[in-house]
Amino acid sequence: MVSHHPPPYSDLPRPPIPSLAPSAPPAAGRAASVTSGRSHTRRHRHARSHHGGSNSHLPQNEFPVFSHTGDVEIVIKNESGRKENRYLLHRLILSQCSGFFAASTSAEWSGRALENGSALGGGLPRISENESVTAGSSSRASSQERGSSYELGRRKWRYELDWEGAGSEDMPMLVQRDNAPASIFGDSTGPPPVRNKPPTSNENFFRSVSNFSSLNLNERNQPSVPAEPGDEVLKDYDNLFRTMYQYNPVLDSVNIATSYTECKALLHLADMYDALEIAGPRIDHHLLRFGSRLFKQIAKYPPSYLKLGYLARSRTIFTEALIHVVGQWPAAAPQLRGQVETNVMELLEDKVDELRELEERVEYKLWRLNLTTSRGERVNPSNDFLSWLALSLFRQWLAENTTPGPTGILKDTTTTRPGSNAGTQTTRSASRSTNHIATQRVQTQPQPPPQPSPLSPGRIYRILGSPDPTGYLTRDELKRFLKSPAAQMGTDFYTRDNLKRFERRVEEIKNLARDAVKPLMRNFLELDLRDFGSGGLGYLTCTRVEGRDLPWEE
Numbered sequence: 001m002v003s004h005h006p007p008p009y010s011d012l013p014r015p016p017i018p019s020l021a022p023s024a025p026p027a028a029g030r031a032a033s034v035t036s037g038r039s040h041t042r043r044h045r046h047a048r049s050h051h052g053g054s055n056s057h058l059p060q061n062e063f064p065v066f067s068h069t070g071d072v073e074i075v076i077k078n079e080s081g082r083k084e085n086r087y088l089l090h091r092l093i094l095s096q097c098s099g100f101f102a103a104s105t106s107a108e109w110s111g112r113a114l115e116n117g118s119a120l121g122g123g124l125p126r127i128s129e130n131e132s133v134t135a136g137s138s139s140r141a142s143s144q145e146r147g148s149s150y151e152l153g154r155r156k157w158r159y160e161l162d163w164e165g166a167g168s169e170d171m172p173m174l175v176q177r178d179n180a181p182a183s184i185f186g187d188s189t190g191p192p193p194v195r196n197k198p199p200t201s202n203e204n205f206f207r208s209v210s211n212f213s214s215l216n217l218n219e220r221n222q223p224s225v226p227a228e229p230g231d232e233v234l235k236d237y238d239n240l241f242r243t244m245y246q247y248n249p250v251l252d253s254v255n256i257a258t259s260y261t262e263c264k265a266l267l268h269l270a271d272m273y274d275a276l277e278i279a280g281p282r283i284d285h286h287l288l289r290f291g292s293r294l295f296k297q298i299a300k301y302p303p304s305y306l307k308l309g310y311l312a313r314s315r316t317i318f319t320e321a322l323i324h325v326v327g328q329w330p331a332a333a334p335q336l337r338g339q340v341e342t343n344v345m346e347l348l349e350d351k352v353d354e355l356r357e358l359e360e361r362v363e364y365k366l367w368r369l370n371l372t373t374s375r376g377e378r379v380n381p382s383n384d385f386l387s388w389l390a391l392s393l394f395r396q397w398l399a400e401n402t403t404p405g406p407t408g409i410l411k412d413t414t415t416t417r418p419g420s421n422a423g424t425q426t427t428r429s430a431s432r433s434t435n436h437i438a439t440q441r442v443q444t445q446p447q448p449p450p451q452p453s454p455l456s457p458g459r460i461y462r463i464l465g466s467p468d469p470t471g472y473l474t475r476d477e478l479k480r481f482l483k484s485p486a487a488q489m490g491t492d493f494y495t496r497d498n499l500k501r502f503e504r505r506v507e508e509i510k511n512l513a514r515d516a517v518k519p520l521m522r523n524f525l526e527l528d529l530r531d532f533g534s535g536g537l538g539y540l541t542c543t544r545v546e547g548r549d550l551p552w553e554e
Helices: 053-057 091-097 099-104 143-152 203-215 231-244 256-272 276-288 292-300 302-312 315-328 342-367 385-402 422-439 457-465 475-483 496-516
Strands: 072-077 084-089 157-162 173-177
Touching: 072 231, 084 091, 084 231, 091 099, 091 231, 231 256, 231 276, 256 276, 256 292, 256 302, 276 302, 276 315, 292 302, 292 315, 302 315, 315 342, 342 385, 342 457, 342 496, 385 457, 385 475, 385 496, 457 496, 475 496
Parallel strands: 072 157
Antiparallel strands: 072 084, 157 173
16 A cells, blocks of 8 residues: 655645755655646645655755755865865754854844844744735745745855964864855855756756765765865864754764764864853763773873863763872873863862872771780780781881882982083983984873872772782791791790781781771772772772762852
8 A cells, every 4th residue: 555645835835844854865766757737636646655746856955955944154174175065054053052153143243234123043034925925916926936035035144164364283263254145056046946967067066965975874985085184174063063963973983092082173173162062962972882991091091081071071981080080199180280170170189188088097097906815905015925016017018018118318420520511411312312202102192190109009008908818918928027036036936826826816907907998999980990900000999979079060
């Protein structure tokens, strides 16, 4: 059974209905058989479908060129001017998604006069009933007259990418131009005449068709085109407009490093046009699809992803990066000071202070750990010498691993006799050599912050909190300690029974220490720390970020 589709238009002539949805493709073989003279008779035949019908020859009315309803023309070229993307979009959508377009298309900004008491460009163009009726004419105007009146009040704003005004490292901005006679259709009188097949010499047709590439439906199957300066800018702007029209931006979904670069460029562009609320959720959704790969990448470059998560308003990415930054503080401070908002730095400093206070409380408990005798007395050298030795050994291990070692006074071997600059020249030469090697490295992402030293407090706390008791003070170490002259004190103190009792007392101390460091062992990362062994990442990841802590929720 063949379904019957109602005709797209009624008997009364009227302009095409503005629509933001992509137009349906014409039915195969149907366009050539439908003419204006027989459309009225064929619409009542139930055995034929009119899907597409007379709309098959109309200019495209979908992203990126809305020929029927668009009123903002945007021309974007690369730096050489050889490649360009043209858009005919809607002021209503652009102004709702971008503060830049809301301001630049307002009557105050453009200085345009108000017509008929309504704001210029206040919404999609509408055609009143009187526009199609002229003096002395019938209520039915020809389609050509309707199209002309529709075109006169439709295209009102035109933007072009300004490469000359941009700096060497700045992103070029759109500038508003006067609505020149040349338009996306090649003239200002309206859309080109309807033809079954456009002539091969029509350059504007091929430009219009090339804009379909912005949809990137089969991007991987398209032949590669040599990149030119400014091609990435074209892609960034295309992604920005795609997000405004609820299309997914074209971003790398395989290489997470490339995806980060593309997302960062799109976010900075959206920030320039006050459109982060539209682009941010798309970036967040795209990056979270990488799953565990994303969280491992954040662990490598936490300052970079902290800034990206803030721009994207991504709670997951921002929180993950912030926990890493706080745990490594102040290693990431040089990469963040002066590069993030003040409220972000204040949040970081508050979380660092909270973590330091928690560490101080735990450290206080560790130094006050003690054992008791069978009568409930604290052990000391007089009532339980062996247990006191176990406590002394634990505190000595804790002191050596949580405090920096002593630094001796070393003689400067580069200094020479007074008045000689040989040492200075050697240092400068080594510095120039190092800088030369560093400049030869091409880096796609910022350098990760320095990793904590093996004896960092965070690593020691994780060893203390590990359920594996063999992580420190092993059996061999205990044997060597009991055999040492300090423990013997001139007597044969090392025996099998004393060793077993000494091991039990040390085990009790380890259990007490494990309970004391539990608050520092909490992990609020999405990253699975089991892949990093008992030492974890080498720093603490117990920073908790609540919803009220997010700087954009203020």
